[in-house]
Amino acid sequence: MKMKSLLGIMLSLSILQSCQNDETGIIQNEVNKQGITFSSIIDDAPNSRAYDTSWEKNDVIGLFMYASNAKTNLLATNIPYVTSNGDGYFVSQHTPLQYPEDNTPVDFIAYYPYNENISDYNSYSIDLSDQTQQSALDLMTAVNLTNRNQTLPQGNLQFKHLLAKLVLNLKSTSGNSLKGIKASISGLQVKGTANLGEGTITPSGEATTFSLYIDEEATKAEAILLPQALTGNLKIKLELNGQSKEITTQIAGSIEQGNKYICNVNISSKGGEITTDPQAKYIRWAETPLITESQLAQSNIKYITHYTGETYTNSTHSGIKIRNYSMLYDTNLKMAYWVAYPLCSWYLGETGRTDAWDYDPELTESLQPNLGKGINGYDRGHQIPSGDRTRSRSINEQTFYYTNMTPQIGSKMNQTIWADLEKAVRGWSSATDTLYVITGAMPTTTTDKTIKYVQDNSGKNMAVPKYYFKVLARKVSGQYQTVGYKLDNTSYSDRNYNIGLVSVKELEEMTGFTFFPDVPEITESVKSQKTAW
Template sequence: MTLRYLILFTLSVLLLSCRKDNESPLSTGTAEWKDAPVVSSQSGNTVIQIQGVQGIKWNARITEGAAWCSFSLANSIPEKDGVLTEGINALYVYFSENTDKEDRKASISIQIGEGTPISLVLTQNGKISGTDAETDTKRPNKAWAEIPDYQANPAFQYVTHYTHLNGKSVRNYSICYDQSHKAALWVAYPLHKCYLGNLDRTDEWTYDPDIESQYQIYVKRAYKEHPKYDRGHQIPSADRTQTREMNAQTFYFTNQTPQVGKGLNQDIWQKLEEVIRKNYICADTLYVVTGAYFAHSNTKATDNKGVKTDVPTHYFKVLLRTKSGMTGKWVRQCDASQLQAIGFWLENKAYSSTQITKDICKKVSEIEAITGFTFFPGIPSQVKNDFNAIEWNLN
């Protein structure tokens, strides 16, 4: 009997040991791509999401493709260490432009604790003349009417945020984020009644998950200079009230700038947003680009960590739609006589009136000349070279 029990005990210990060893790699953590592991030939970045037990150390190494991939935007860093925090941990992978016609691959090995290394592969498409931008997975799709032309600038990061609507994944808004100013220079979005509902503001300010936090201003609470400066939205919270997800995305730190509160954000700017929602939305879709302009960086505001950030000198909105509002056609299928565009240009200052008149309007082409951006590319230039105040119900 004694020998029998001894044998059973020994087998039990061996089984438990085997089960523990087998389960260890599974329980340590996971690593996976946030988006599809295929990117366009353009330079950009993508994200690996790492999750696991808080406090466990991890290591990531680029084992293949380190010549064009890095864990840093500024330097070539093929290896990075970290410690897991609660929730999703973002590991950014930066890649340079692929000027060859052939696809190329980068291999990344991620070790989480004592677990088995996880291997991930990133594929970058080869350069395909004329069509590559249409299949770009990290930059906004240039086929969308609201997207301005891209500008090659190492400080610019292009991001599109998607949301779910009626069971489908649709674009919420796109941004051109300037890491040097820590602000979006433009935020582009379609505006249609399908985005509007009855939900209240989430008011849950947080980091944009697609942009490294070191390039963002931390304003969970108001700026130190409040009430002088509000956290002024670029795409308004009130333009995205159909679902909680789409509204929450308007409260990313990247969608706000220090905007004068009384007399601007709380008054004429808010009134302008209301007029746009009430008078300019149409069945054909209204296309909007809101932006911040920095004529200089002389004025600063202070975030919740004591970091100084540049204050925009001006704000703008440019709009495009069909004149009838119900052609049933895409704007690039319309001729100049069927389209209308207008721009609004305001200083970052307090205004004495909330009236939306042609006095704060400019031609879209004029705002293009000031900002250096090309808005609504692909539509006839004469549409942007003038505006008819009567067509926009303005005095």
């Protein structure tokens, strides 16, 4: 599914987290006395759907069939087909389509959502003024099945989005509920006409003001948008408890067909006044936590990304640089709050540990601790483990940068229970294409704000973490799973890392960070999971 950030970063970057592309399994249509049946994919992803998850049970599409290369010669008009199990396999609701007995080839036009009143595929009316039923608005078409007959029936209906989607993730930073919040957009056209055969949209009517759909917990505002040119930047108005705030996004120029725009906004409503802290502009991937504009405005906060030196060679991402890891680093504390990275077999090999201790070349040496001779009383604890990057020497060397190190208790923490957790994480990565990992260190807790320091080899202070955490997400059988771990920076008498098992939601509350903000499928309920893998 194509995605784009409201802050101007193409979220298609976030699909680079996948270490290999799944092969699309093509299922042959069954042509028998039951008539023609269809399998389907959306935006080249098996069983994905316009509305972020998957086809739902009893979703209905409409089908037109006409003689190949002769759209005026319609053989069937707006025939409803249903996927009873929600698996993207469609059969006729009533009288099924049949291939011509003389084996004349035919073409198909399919669309979603089904409208029984459609008789002309050249003129499908669109009205997005009421956003309360998002899945019923997200128009898609499939026109790829051409020159088909009984001897060549194979192929999936390949659906493409004709509209765009906006997702506004809302998070309260004041502890007050956001229930009752309203979001609206002014100055956009919401009506138009679609040509289902050509996949084009023609806006019509005057620009208007309309409300976004707000979910029950007031954590998300959504809208399906008509592709159109923009005058200036898109703005969103928030209203809560009689107060209002306008957000100016960085989406400008036009709203593009098939794109998803995501904006993450922190909101405080203390004293009745709405203040917002939008997501900053930075390179984002699936595993990257939310960084706000106010955070990056601080001179001591640095966002650093390291690349592997290799590029993708597959057709989808050919030539694009492959990332190693990213981090949010505090130059005052001389430590990273978190290090985020993908983990899969591509990153693992036989290189082993290089012990190439060195300064991070992406940051001035004076802003880093000098750890060439270790840390008095502590281990130099990796956040991204050396063992997670053994594909090549150069990739492993990057894990030994001082920015990746923190003062960690040694023999009964770093070398035992923490090492066992790191090993387990590598094992869990084999159960999915890519495991998304965030490893973090916090110098304070919700009840203890005193920061403890230790001196580096040059006499500079660096903070000692009070606890470490890991946040993990993976997709299994098409569904995301998450889990979290929190272990204090202390000595442990045993090696059972599950004593630190927590939900990702709990870690968000402890740390103040928002995890996986740009992966809509990782919902609040998914983050609340607390089951050991």
